[in-house]
Amino acid sequence: MSSDLDLARTFKEVWAELSGIGRAPDGGYLRFAWSPAEVALRDWFRAQAAARGMPVINDGNGNLFATWSADSAGPGGVLTGSHFDSVPHGGAFDGPLGIVSAFLAVDLLRELGFQPVRPITVAAFAEEEGSRFGVACLGSRLLTGAIDPARAAALTDRDGLALGDVFGAAPAGARPDLVGAFDAYVELHVEQGRALTQPVGVASAIWPHGRWRFDVAGEGNHAGTTLMSDRRDPMLTYAFTVLAANKEARLRDAHATVGRVEVTPNATNAIPSAVRGWLDARAADEATLAGLVEAVAKKATERAGRDGTAIRFTAESTTGEVRFDEGLAARLATLLGDVPILPTGAGHDAGVLSAHLPTAMLFVRNPTGVSHAPAESATDEDCAAGVRALARVLQELSSRPLVDHDEGVAGHE
Numbered sequence: 409m410s411s412d413l414d415l416a417r418t419f420k421e422v423w424a425e426l427s428g429i430g431r432a433p434d435g436g437y438l439r440f441a442w443s444p445a446e447v448a449l450r451d452w453f454r455a456q457a458a459a460r461g462m463p464v465i466n467d468g469n470g471n472l473f474a475t476w477s478a479d480s481a482g483p484g485g486v487l488t489g490s491h492f493d494s495v496p497h498g499g500a501f502d503g504p505l506g507i508v509s510a511f512l513a514v515d516l517l518r519e520l521g522f523q524p525v526r527p528i529t530v531a532a533f534a535e536e537e538g539s540r541f542g543v544a545c546l547g548s549r550l551l552t553g554a555i556d557p558a559r560a561a562a563l564t565d566r567d568g569l570a571l572g573d574v575f576g577a578a579p580a581g582a583r584p585d586l587v588g589a590f591d592a593y594v595e596l597h598v599e600q601g602r603a604l605t606q607p608v609g610v611a612s613a614i615w616p617h618g619r620w621r622f623d624v625a626g627e628g629n630h631a632g633t634t635l636m637s638d639r640r641d642p643m644l645t646y647a648f649t650v651l652a653a654n655k656e657a658r659l660r661d662a663h664a665t666v667g668r669v670e671v672t673p674n675a676t677n678a679i680p681s682a683v684r685g686w687l688d689a690r691a692a693d694e695a696t697l698a699g700l701v702e703a704v705a706k707k708a709t710e711r712a713g714r715d716g717t718a719i720r721f722t723a724e725s726t727t728g729e730v731r732f733d734e735g736l737a738a739r740l741a742t743l744l745g746d747v748p749i750l751p752t753g754a755g756h757d758a759g760v761l762s763a764h765l766p767t768a769m770l771f772v773r774n775p776t777g778v779s780h781a782p783a784e785s786a787t788d789e790d791c792a793a794g795v796r797a798l799a800r801v802l803q804e805l806s807s808r809p810l811v812d813h814d815e816g817v818a819g820h821e
């Protein structure tokens with residue numbers, strides 16, 4: 409079997425195949441869903457699957473599935489994988505690490521002479537970050553029926569292009585036939601903070617979180633001639649909202665971020681007529697999150713009254729608390745040598761799938777603790793440890809399925 413050194417070298421070689429795709433001069437990545445860069449990564453996925461004799465299907469929602477099975481059956485068994493898309497100028501590892509590790513774990517299992525009792529399927533989920541169409545985990549939400557395909561088709565990107573037009577049709581939506589064929593989902597992901605101090609860990613939970621767009625309307629006017637007392641400046645309401653979000657989050661040990669803003673008309677010498685911002689809020693539990701968003705909206709609305717502006721909040725994408733299957737997490741942590749079990753504030757397709765099948769996540773240490781930014785990192789050695797851990801988990805779960813499929817098994821074997 410590959411030594412740790414060989415595996416780290418193999419990881420480095422395969423990783424290098426992706427590193428130039430969608431890379432910006434600052435070292436961050438622009439890999440928006442269905443952009444040329446993300447399509448190139450999808451082509452890479454198909455080539456990797458073909459090289460391993462794994463047939464690929466697209467589920468009609470943009471998610472790709474490549475399956476290794478004894479009898480060339482369709483997707484089923486243990487599902488693993490992640491996503492290729494990135495946030496603007498995101499890190500290299502968030503997403504692609506889970507897909508690369510999945511293919512390398514298949515190689516490792518084959519090298520061991522392992523034959524899966526149930527298939528092993530590698531997935532590339534679409535639009536996990538929601539950076540293009542605004543809804544996080546869009547592909548897995550469509551697959552599991554968590555979003556209406558008509559609503560998804562109408563979502564527009566920053567250029568006003570609708571998802572339905574990118575697809576050329578409405579997405580297929582819920583695929584219970586496909587979801588029901590899987591025994592479990594295991595997503596390997598780079599850890600996105602500084603919480604993991606050894607190479608590999610297992611996830612316990614995902615904080616509830618969401619995105620709220622807030623639109624502030626005021627009155628556009630001349631920067632030089634409009635008296636300060638006559639202004640209805642939405643930028644003031646916006647600035648106050650950002651500060652209120654920060655204060656209210658700190659009071660609750662929660663997280664609040666305003667990382668995106670659009671100003672109309674966006675001119676140096678004009679009071680804006682409108683400002684649109686996006687609040688990303690996360691907390692350890694749903695009551696705290698609801699209290700945070702409510703407090704920010706209340707303070708912002710009061711401030712709008714004083715500024716002579718109007719503010720409106722719209723929930724664009726929300727995710728409830730996810731508690732991964734405790735028994736499965738404990739079993740995997742033991743299997744991997746008593747590795748730590750830890751929660752995360754980051755969202756994942758695994759969170760969406762966990763409502764439908766036993767789901768677990770493996771984390772790989774991130775020495776910078778930075779994510780969604782170019783400095784995100786993981787060493788080749790830790791990534792190799794991640795591949796080995798994932799292979800061990802796939803071996804375990806595809807030998808002893810967690811789910812009794814009855815008809816499903818009959819249909820696939």
Ligand code: GLV
Binds near residue numbers: 536544
């Ligand atoms: C996805 O990475 C998120 O947590 O926003």
Ligand code: MN
Binds near residue numbers: 495502537754780
């Ligand atoms: Mn991310």
Ligand code: MN
Binds near residue numbers: 503536755
């Ligand atoms: Mn991710």
